[in-house]
Amino acid sequence: MKKIAVVGAGYVGLVTSVGLAHIGHQVTCIDIDHKKIDSLRRGQSPIYEQSLEPMIQENQRQNRITFTSNYEELQDAEIIMLAVGTPQLSDGSANLTFIYQAAERIAHTVQQPVTIVVKSTVPVGTCEKLHEYVQERTPHPVELASNPEFLREGSALKDFFEGDRIVIGANHEETSQLIMEMYTPLQIPIMTTDLASAEMIKYASNAFLATKISFINEIASICEKVGANVEDVANGMGMDQRIAPSFLQAGIGYGGSCFPKDTKALVQMAGHVEHRFELLESVIHVNNKQQNKLVDQMKERFDTLLRKRVTVLGLSFKPGTDDLREAASLVIIDRLLREGASITAYDPIAMPRAKEYFPAVTFASNVEEALSESEVAIIVTEWDEFKELPLHYYEELMDEAIIFDGRNCYDLEQVKKHRIEYYSVGRPVIRQTESATLT
Ligand SMILES: NC(=O)C1=CN([C@@H]2O[C@H](COP(=O)(O)OP(=O)(O)OC[C@H]3O[C@@H](n4cnc5c(N)ncnc54)[C@H](O)[C@@H]3O)[C@@H](O)[C@H]2O)C=CC1
Numbered sequence: 456m457k458k459i460a461v462v463g464a465g466y467v468g469l470v471t472s473v474g475l476a477h478i479g480h481q482v483t484c485i486d487i488d489h490k491k492i493d494s495l496r497r498g499q500s501p502i503y504e505q506s507l508e509p510m511i512q513e514n515q516r517q518n519r520i521t522f523t524s525n526y527e528e529l530q531d532a533e534i535i536m537l538a539v540g541t542p543q544l545s546d547g548s549a550n551l552t553f554i555y556q557a558a559e560r561i562a563h564t565v566q567q568p569v570t571i572v573v574k575s576t577v578p579v580g581t582c583e584k585l586h587e588y589v590q591e592r593t594p595h596p597v598e599l600a601s602n603p604e605f606l607r608e609g610s611a612l613k614d615f616f617e618g619d620r621i622v623i624g625a626n627h628e629e630t631s632q633l634i635m636e637m638y639t640p641l642q643i644p645i646m647t648t649d650l651a652s653a654e655m656i657k658y659a660s661n662a663f664l665a666t667k668i669s670f671i672n673e674i675a676s677i678c679e680k681v682g683a684n685v686e687d688v689a690n691g692m693g694m695d696q697r698i699a700p701s702f703l704q705a706g707i708g709y710g711g712s713c714f715p716k717d718t719k720a721l722v723q724m725a726g727h728v729e730h731r732f733e734l735l736e737s738v739i740h741v742n743n744k745q746q747n748k749l750v751d752q753m754k755e756r757f758d759t760l761l762r763k764r765v766t767v768l769g770l771s772f773k774p775g776t777d778d779l780r781e782a783a784s785l786v787i788i789d790r791l792l793r794e795g796a797s798i799t800a801y802d803p804i805a806m807p808r809a810k811e812y813f814p815a816v817t818f819a820s821n822v823e824e825a826l827s828e829s830e831v832a833i834i835v836t837e838w839d840e841f842k843e844l845p846l847h848y849y850e851e852l853m854d855e856a857i858i859f860d861g862r863n864c865y866d867l868e869q870v871k872k873h874r875i876e877y878y879s880v881g882r883p884v885i886r887q888t889e890s891a892t893l894t
């Protein structure tokens with residue numbers, strides 16, 4: 456059992472805190488956001504993440520986790536994990552303000568030798584500089600390690616307990632050893648390396664996954680023109696073990712708090728060492744195009760979207776989370792509003808957050824209400840609730856069932872059995888007439 460402090464109670468900090476407490480460590484989780492801490496003390500999670508809230512409560516009951524805004528409470532921690540945000544600056548590079556603010560507070564608080572572990576995604580070279588920065592501000596010996604996080608929102612706890620690998624970057628073997636001991640109960644393969652390589656593994660991994668997505672989306676666009684079906688193409692490609700099936704789901708592009716920002720940060724980082732990362736620039740460009748694709752198609756279909764009654768199904772950047780950061784819905788709704796459409800939206804989880812973003816949107820309390828009297832539906836997030844929705848609902852509830860599906864939720868053969876006009880990504884358009892469905 457180790458005494459660990461985690462700084463930052465966001466997606467990463469909170470999941471890390473709860474995960475580490477659950478495997479037996481004594482964890483103090485610190486955040487400067489008093490509202491978050493108050494809610495956590497009551498056992499309520501400020502974010503939606505499957506199984507997180509009961510696990511917070513269970514570990515509170517066992518006295519393995521406490522939440523605070525008071526830095527003094529990290530004084531006796533042997534390990535301090537840094538999990539504050541690293542958002543993007545206007546030029547795309549990473550904003551390290553929160554990292555340095557937290558580091559300053561840590562330096563002025565610690566009373567004994569400590570190891571700081573950077574979980575936040577930071578540009579290569581940051582850990583080395585941060586080490587000096589903290590050590591200059593405290594007489595107590597400080598060690599520093601990079602331990603990038605690979606969890607996905609929506610499956611964050613599962614990823615914590617069953618991740619593919621743990622990466623530890625450090626300058627000394629004893630430092631790596633300490634972090635390895637902390638993770639021992641997890642039985643996940645651990646790879647150790649130097650600080651810079653660990654920092655780069657995180658960016659390279661996210662950039663590679665984003666590249667897979669933009670690649671398949673480009674293939675999807677070609678499929679549409681040559682009459683191929685991108686789903687079959689992706690399945691066929693994924694059967695090759697060298698390619699692997701994951702992250703080949705064509706759609707309206709990647710969003711979220713990390714792929715968009717980390718790809719841009721890596722392009723910036725490369726630029727600083729006079730390397731133009733052209734491949735990644737294209738990945739970003741393709742993704743921007745992809746987010747606009749369905750609205751472009753919709754405009755082509757209707758000539759004008761002025762006063763069109765559009766239903767947006769799904770708002771979060773992916774299912775399983777209420778996170779709207781860089782979600783495709785933001786781009787799509789903004790475009791639709793500028794085109795003069797009238798929008799009703801529904802999301803099973805993200806609506807309370809979405810209401811702050813979209814004052815001009817009407818929010819429905821369920822999918823039926825969202826679709827009733829709608830002229831066109833656009834699916835932005837592939838929640839199970841939409842995937843499992845019987846297709847006749849569209850026929851019955853909408854004026855005329857016209858669906859633009861940005862996440863390829865439905866099987867084309869099933870769609871063909873209904874009076875539905877159906878546009879998806881990288882697959883043939885289905886335009887069923889009444890007579891065709893009856894035969
Ligand atoms: N969200 C995700 O799925 C993943 C995020 N990451 C990386 O992890 C880092 C954190 O990301 P998220 O958890 O999404 O951020 P977040 O924005 O959800 O949470 C960050 C938290 O840090 C707190 N904070 C800021 N300054 C502080 C300070 N001085 N002292 C204490 N708390 C402070 C904020 O109040 C906030 O609650 C980022 O670098 C991100 O790129 C890495 C892997 C996955």
Ligand SMILES: O=C(O)[C@H]1O[C@H](OP(=O)(O)OP(=O)(O)OC[C@H]2O[C@@H](n3ccc(=O)[nH]c3=O)[C@H](O)[C@@H]2O)[C@H](O)[C@@H](O)[C@@H]1O
Pocket residue numbers: 576604605606607608609661664668701702703704705706707708709710711712713714772773
């Ligand atoms: O650094 C991070 O923050 C995290 O970023 C991603 O995790 P996350 O953003 O939570 O979600 P993903 O499942 O990777 O999805 C990201 C986006 O890509 C899209 N996507 C994903 C897969 C796919 O095949 N096609 C596709 O369009 C999703 O719809 C979503 O908008 C990575 O998968 C994590 O390993 C990483 O830790």
